[in-house]
Amino acid sequence: MSLQAGWPLRPGAALALAAVFALAAAARPAAAAEPEAGTGPAAGAEADQAPLTVALTGKYPPFSFYDENGELAGFDVDVSRAVAGRLGRRLEIVATEWDGILAGLLSGKYDAIIGSMAITPERARQVDFSEPYYVSGAQLFVRRSDRGDLDGIAACAGRPVGVGLGETYEHYLRREHPEVEAVTYKSTVDIFQDMENDRLSGFITDKLVGAWQVKSAGRDFVPAGKLLFEERIGIPVRKDRPELLAGINAALADMQASGERDRLFEKWFGLARRRPTGMSAATVVRLLLRGFGITIGVAVASLAIGFVLAIPLGMVLNRGRGAGCRAVRAFVDFVRGTPVLIQLLFVYFGAPQVGVTLSPIASAVLTLSVSAAAYMSEIVRSGLMSVDHGQELAARALGLSGRQTFRLVVWPQAFRVAMPPLINAVVALTKDTALISVISVGEVVREAQSIISVTFQPIQYYLIVAGMFFVFTFPLMKLAGRVEARMKERGFVHD
Amino acid sequence: MIEVTGLSHAYGDGTEALRDVNVVFPRGTISAVLGESGSGKTTLLMALGRFLRVPHGRISYDETDLNDVPEAELRRKIGVVFQKLYLFPHLTVLENLALAMVHAQGRPRKEAEAAALDMLERLGIRATAESYPVRLSGGQAQRAAIARGLLLRPDYMLLDEPTSALDANTTDEFAAWLGELRSDTNFIIVTHDVLFARKVAEMGVYLSGGTVAARGPIEEIIRNVRAGRVVGEPAS
Numbered sequence: 001m002s003l004q005a006g007w008p009l010r011p012g013a014a015l016a017l018a019a020v021f022a023l024a025a026a027a028r029p030a031a032a033a034e035p036e037a038g039t040g041p042a043a044g045a046e047a048d049q050a051p052l053t054v055a056l057t058g059k060y061p062p063f064s065f066y067d068e069n070g071e072l073a074g075f076d077v078d079v080s081r082a083v084a085g086r087l088g089r090r091l092e093i094v095a096t097e098w099d100g101i102l103a104g105l106l107s108g109k110y111d112a113i114i115g116s117m118a119i120t121p122e123r124a125r126q127v128d129f130s131e132p133y134y135v136s137g138a139q140l141f142v143r144r145s146d147r148g149d150l151d152g153i154a155a156c157a158g159r160p161v162g163v164g165l166g167e168t169y170e171h172y173l174r175r176e177h178p179e180v181e182a183v184t185y186k187s188t189v190d191i192f193q194d195m196e197n198d199r200l201s202g203f204i205t206d207k208l209v210g211a212w213q214v215k216s217a218g219r220d221f222v223p224a225g226k227l228l229f230e231e232r233i234g235i236p237v238r239k240d241r242p243e244l245l246a247g248i249n250a251a252l253a254d255m256q257a258s259g260e261r262d263r264l265f266e267k268w269f270g271l272a273r274r275r276p277t278g279m280s281a282a283t284v285v286r287l288l289l290r291g292f293g294i295t296i297g298v299a300v301a302s303l304a305i306g307f308v309l310a311i312p313l314g315m316v317l318n319r320g321r322g323a324g325c326r327a328v329r330a331f332v333d334f335v336r337g338t339p340v341l342i343q344l345l346f347v348y349f350g351a352p353q354v355g356v357t358l359s360p361i362a363s364a365v366l367t368l369s370v371s372a373a374a375y376m377s378e379i380v381r382s383g384l385m386s387v388d389h390g391q392e393l394a395a396r397a398l399g400l401s402g403r404q405t406f407r408l409v410v411w412p413q414a415f416r417v418a419m420p421p422l423i424n425a426v427v428a429l430t431k432d433t434a435l436i437s438v439i440s441v442g443e444v445v446r447e448a449q450s451i452i453s454v455t456f457q458p459i460q461y462y463l464i465v466a467g468m469f470f471v472f473t474f475p476l477m478k479l480a481g482r483v484e485a486r487m488k489e490r491g492f493v494h495d
Numbered sequence: 496m497i498e499v500t501g502l503s504h505a506y507g508d509g510t511e512a513l514r515d516v517n518v519v520f521p522r523g524t525i526s527a528v529l530g531e532s533g534s535g536k537t538t539l540l541m542a543l544g545r546f547l548r549v550p551h552g553r554i555s556y557d558e559t560d561l562n563d564v565p566e567a568e569l570r571r572k573i574g575v576v577f578q579k580l581y582l583f584p585h586l587t588v589l590e591n592l593a594l595a596m597v598h599a600q601g602r603p604r605k606e607a608e609a610a611a612l613d614m615l616e617r618l619g620i621r622a623t624a625e626s627y628p629v630r631l632s633g634g635q636a637q638r639a640a641i642a643r644g645l646l647l648r649p650d651y652m653l654l655d656e657p658t659s660a661l662d663a664n665t666t667d668e669f670a671a672w673l674g675e676l677r678s679d680t681n682f683i684i685v686t687h688d689v690l691f692a693r694k695v696a697e698m699g700v701y702l703s704g705g706t707v708a709a710r711g712p713i714e715e716i717i718r719n720v721r722a723g724r725v726v727g728e729p730a731s
Binding site: 388390391394395396397398399400401404408409412413416489490 | 571577581584585594595599600627647
């Protein structure tokens with residue numbers, strides 16, 4: 001179903017599985033990108049169809065979020081089920097970041113986005129939207145205590161107002177109210193936190209979502225003024241998928257006619273709606289441990305691949321001249337000189353453009369392996385350089401072959417010298433795995449964000465995640481120190 | 496027998512290290528290559544060990560051109576102990592000694608280690624077997640390095656400035672046990688230390704400015720050196 005649910009990784013098994021996954025996923029055909037034979041309701045009866053893959057963030061309650069049991073739930077999730085059911089296709093939900101959600105659709109990572117995306121002319125140039133499946137609007141919220149002064153957007157001139165990054169509200173504010181200082185955030189949780197921190201005078205969000213979130217988080221924020229504008233929410237698909245679009249429209253029309261849409265709306269927004277949800281401690285622990293298992297699995301797989309690559313690269317670098325050395329040098333410099341975050345996004349969104357659709361985990365392992373190889377090859381090179389050329393001469397004089405000389409004499413010494421900096425690189429690269437949440441890998445940071453989106457306790461959960469990383473990295477740092485001390489004892493002098 | 500004929504060598508920067516060197520190292524004697532620093536001694540040693548390709552002249556090993564001797568055979572026949580010894584710091588003394596016996600000569604590890612321990616015993620440093628090289632004194636390290644070479648049973652053994660790390664007492668001690676080892680191999684000792692050479696070697700060659708200034712029995716060379724007949728003699 002969702003990414004997270006689709007990977008039954010337990011922390012223990014995650015180590016081994018992550019590596020296997022990276023390979024398996026790399027070889028997996030891009031199911032999401034396969035053109036469907038016919039997606040209209042007529043074809044709906046056929047079994048064995050490719051699943052309908054639908055993207056949403058999983059962090060937008062009550063439209064999409066993880067419920068007490070860690071299962072995806074919400075209005076958008078229910079709509080997705082209803083649409084897939086009417087299309088006669090199995091539903092596969094991809095939980096992904098809002099930032100890249102359109103790019104993911106365009107690169108064929110999924111068939112459609114059922115994630116409360118407003119229909120705008122800009123977006124409609126890139127994708128085709130279905131008919132709207134609900135209508136909401138942009139609402140300014142302020143602290144209850146400020147309600148008297150800040151009675152509408154006009155009163156917020158010169159004041160900081162929070163909006164979601166890349167959301168319609170940001171564009172609206174910049175266009176219609178440039179006098180208001182727009183501050184962009186990746187999630188409402190962060191906005192709430194900065195409302196508490198007094199960094200914001202107010203925030204703009206969806207009327208329905210905002211009211212729900214304010215109540216869930218137990219904050220004293222109230223709507224101020226009228227709706228800023230109305231938004232029609234649709235389902236985007238790629239422009240080259242007209243049959244799919246027609247199928248979705250037919251499904252939506254049927255939901256409307258049968259009254260199912262209204263029932264779902266009542267379920268999530270009606271007066272009789274459920275009490276806002278929290279998350280049980282057991283679920284929190286399960287999600288965090290599963291996420292950390294993936295974190296460690298990705299780290300271990302990437303580091304192992306990176307290290308194996310770093311040895312020959314470091315040897316070539318150590319040669320110090322020649323075309324091969326210049327090429328490796330250019331590669332290493334480029335990788336080390338560019339942000340891993342950009343590399344991740346480049347691989348994840350760029351690879352499908354050249355016909356290779358990688359799963360998020362495979363993209364993460366690929367990127368981090370390359371990054372690890374670049375950093376570690378530099379360390380391997382300096383390790384090799386620290387070995388006196390005379391060691392090689394002496395080994396050859398004793399009749400060892402070139403290969404034996406490297407394996408038995410040069411490498412063991414280089415490796416010992418390289419050990420402490422290698423361990424430090426392991427620590428640094430393990431921390432880099434926190435970045436892979438941006439390409440929707442369900443590692444620990446992303447799991448924490450999901451938890452935070454329903455518990456509204458960012459500080460607490462980010463602290464826990466920091467602690468989890470620290471528990472893993474601290475012994476490594478200690479080990480690096482100990483290895484270094486032993487090296488000095490053994491007289492590995494590097495001049 | 497090792498025979499050097501018309502050997503010349505210049506380094507990349509044009510410095511002439513050796514010019515028309517002719518010398519013979521017969522079996523059954525300890526030979527010394529003498530000379531001040533910069534006289535070309537070490538260059539000659541590197542050429543004899545084929546760590547240096549010399550374009551001019553010829554080195555023959557038992558009548559065969561050194562360049563035609565297969566690498567494996569060459570390393571089995573001619574051992575080298577460099578001035579800096581280059582014991583492997585990541586291995587214990589015992590492991591240092593056994594490494595090439597096991598990996599280059601394919602001898603069983605047990606047998607190799609037994610031979611290594613025997614050799615350490617003979618050289619009086621058995622107690623260092625499990626130590627790492629960093630723990631050894633200059634004299635112990637010197638013995639360990641020579642033991643490592645001797646265990647491969649080379650026909651010739653080149654030693655580069657073996658006394659450079661030793662004080663006067665250990666130098667005498669070293670000279671004494673080198674004499675005891677002479678039945679194992681044919682030593683060619685490169686040294687600037689004339690007194691040491693006199694204690695251990697019978698035959699010698701004196702290099703000056705890259706050319707042979709004197710050759711023959713060691714006593715004769717030393718007399719010439721003392722008389723100033725060879726020191727600083729300009730290359731002809």
